[in-house]
Amino acid sequence: MKHIFIINPAAGLTDKTEHIRKELSKREDIEAIVFNTEESGHETQIMKEMLDIFDDEPVRICICGGSGTLSNALDGICVEEMDHVEIAFYPCGLTNDYLKNFKDQGKQFENLNAVLDAKTRNVDFMRCVIDGDDNYVKNELLFVTVGVAANIERMSRFFKFIGGISPSIMYGFCTMIALPFSPTVDYEVYIDGVDYSRDYKLIYIGNSVCMGGGFIPIKKGIDCRDGYINVLLVKRIPFLQSLAFLSDFMHGELVDKHKEQVDFVTCKEIFIKRKDNKIMNINADGEINSDHSWNIKVVNGRMQFAVPDGATFLDDCDELCKCIGESHKTLKECKKARKEAKKKKNKNKKK
Numbered sequence: 001m002k003h004i005f006i007i008n009p010a011a012g013l014t015d016k017t018e019h020i021r022k023e024l025s026k027r028e029d030i031e032a033i034v035f036n037t038e039e040s041g042h043e044t045q046i047m048k049e050m051l052d053i054f055d056d057e058p059v060r061i062c063i064c065g066g067s068g069t070l071s072n073a074l075d076g077i078c079v080e081e082m083d084h085v086e087i088a089f090y091p092c093g094l095t096n097d098y099l100k101n102f103k104d105q106g107k108q109f110e111n112l113n114a115v116l117d118a119k120t121r122n123v124d125f126m127r128c129v130i131d132g133d134d135n136y137v138k139n140e141l142l143f144v145t146v147g148v149a150a151n152i153e154r155m156s157r158f159f160k161f162i163g164g165i166s167p168s169i170m171y172g173f174c175t176m177i178a179l180p181f182s183p184t185v186d187y188e189v190y191i192d193g194v195d196y197s198r199d200y201k202l203i204y205i206g207n208s209v210c211m212g213g214g215f216i217p218i219k220k221g222i223d224c225r226d227g228y229i230n231v232l233l234v235k236r237i238p239f240l241q242s243l244a245f246l247s248d249f250m251h252g253e254l255v256d257k258h259k260e261q262v263d264f265v266t267c268k269e270i271f272i273k274r275k276d277n278k279i280m281n282i283n284a285d286g287e288i289n290s291d292h293s294w295n296i297k298v299v300n301g302r303m304q305f306a307v308p309d310g311a312t313f314l315d316d317c318d319e320l321c322k323c324i325g326e327s328h329k330t331l332k333e334c335k336k337a338r339k340e341a342k343k344k345k346n347k348n349k350k351k
Contacts, residue, residue, distance in 0.1 A: 001058045001086075003116070004050050005034040006043050006073055008065030011092040020064055020090070023112045030116060043069055047076025051085065060086040060306065062115065066093015067142065067212065071285035074139040079127065079302055088115050088306035097286075098141050100210040101224050102311045114308035121313075122301040123225050126207050128284065129295045141224075141303075142285045143211050144296055146272060147202040147234070148182035150283040153212075171215065172246070179242040184235070190271040191231060196263070197275070202234040205270055205296055209314060212286055218264070219252025222314070227300035231270060233263040269297045 005024070009015040017036060024032050035046050047061065063073045070089055077085060091099060091109050099106030108114055126140040145153075155174040182201065189196040189203070204211070207229050209222050218230050232254060237245050248254045255264045273293035274280055282289040307313075 001060055002054055003030050003032045003060050005062045006046050008037045008069040011065035011069055012094055016092045041072055043073035044076040047073050051081055058084045060088055062088040062090055064090040064092050067097045067286045071287055082302045086120050086304045086306055090115050097210040097212050101208055101314055103314055108308040108311040118306035118308040120304040121307045123303050123305045124298050124300050125303050127297050127299050130291045131293055140285045142208040144205040145283045146280050148178050149202055150281040151178040151182050153283040154288055175246050180239050186275040188273050188275050191265050192267045192269055200233055201237050204232040206230045215250050216252045217249055228266045229298045231265040235261050271295045
C-alpha cells in the first residue's frame with residue numbers, strides 16, 4: 001500500500017513538517033510520498049492528482065493539518081474511489097475538531113506511528129452538491145451552517161490572522177457580536193422531501209459531535225456512523241436572549257430550552273437556498289463558501305478512516321456489539337438488542 005502525506009505547514013502554531021519527515025525516515029516498511037501545501041485549497045488538487053495516478057491500487061492518504069486541511073483534502077475524492085482509499089489524520093491544527101468524536105482519546109492520533117499502523121473504521125460523511133451542479137461537489141465530515149454561524153466564522157478569520165488567541169475565547173467573542181446583528185432570512189428548505197421553508201436565523205447541519213472551537217450544538221445521541229445527519233432550525237433569537245442562546249448553543253441545550261424557537265430533525269438529505277435567490281454565506285467544516293444552493297446527503301459508512309489502537313468512538317456500536325455477540329449497522333439497533341439481551345439475562349436469573 002502506498003502512503004501519501006499531505007502536510008499543511010501553516011496549520012497550528014508550529015510547522016510539523018520536519019518532525020513528520022524525520023519519523024517517516026525511521027519506517028523502512030512504509031513507502032511514503034510527501035507533499036507540502038502551498039496555499040489554501042492546494043490539498044484538494046494534491047488529492048485529485050494522486051488518485052488519478054494511483055487509480056487502481058490501495059492507498060492511505062495521511063492528512064497532516066487542522067480541520068480546514070482535512071476538509072479541503074476530502075473535497076478531492078469521489079465516492080467511487082473510497083473503496084480503495086483510506087483516510088488518516090495527523091492533527092496539527094488548533095482545534096482538530098473531528099477527533100472530539102473519540103472521547104478523551106483523541107490524543108492517540110498525536111502519535112504518528114500509531115496513525116500509520118491504525119486499522120480503519122467505516123464512517124459517514126456529507127456529500128454536498130452545490131448550485132445543482134454534480135461536478136461542483138464538496139465532502140464534509142463535521143458540519144454545514146448558514147446564517148449567523150457563517151457570520152461568526154467570517155469574523156473569526158480576523159482573530160485567526162492575529163494569532164495567539166484561545167479558540168474558545170475567539171469564537172465566544174465573535175458569537176456575542178454576530179448573534180444580535182445577523183438578520184433572519186427567508187429560506188427554501190426541504191428535509192427528506194418535506195417542506196420546512198420559512199425565515200431562519202441559523203440552520204445547522206451536523207455529522208459530528210463538535211462544530212468548532214468547543215461548540216457542541218447537539219449534545220446527545222450523536223454518532224458519525226449511523227447514516228443520519230442532525231439539523232437545527234433556529235427561527236428567531238430575541239435580542240435580550242442572545243447571551244442565553246450563545247451559552248445553550250455551545251453546550252447543546254438549544255433543543256431542550258428553546259423549543260418554540262428551535263426545531264430539531266434527523267434526516268438523510270437536506271436542500272437549502274434563499275427564497276430571494278441571493279448568494280448564501282456557508283460555513284462548511286470551518287471553510288467559508290458563497291453559493292446559491294446546497295443539497296446535502298449523508299453517505300453511510302463509505303469512508304475508511306484510520307483509528308489508532310486505544311481510540312474509541314463516543315458512541316461505539318462495535319464495542320457495544322461485543323457485549324451481545326452480534327453485529328449491527330447502527331447504534332440505535334445495537335442499543336435495542338443490548339437492552340433486550342439484558343432483559344433476557346435478568347429473566348433467566350430470576351428463574
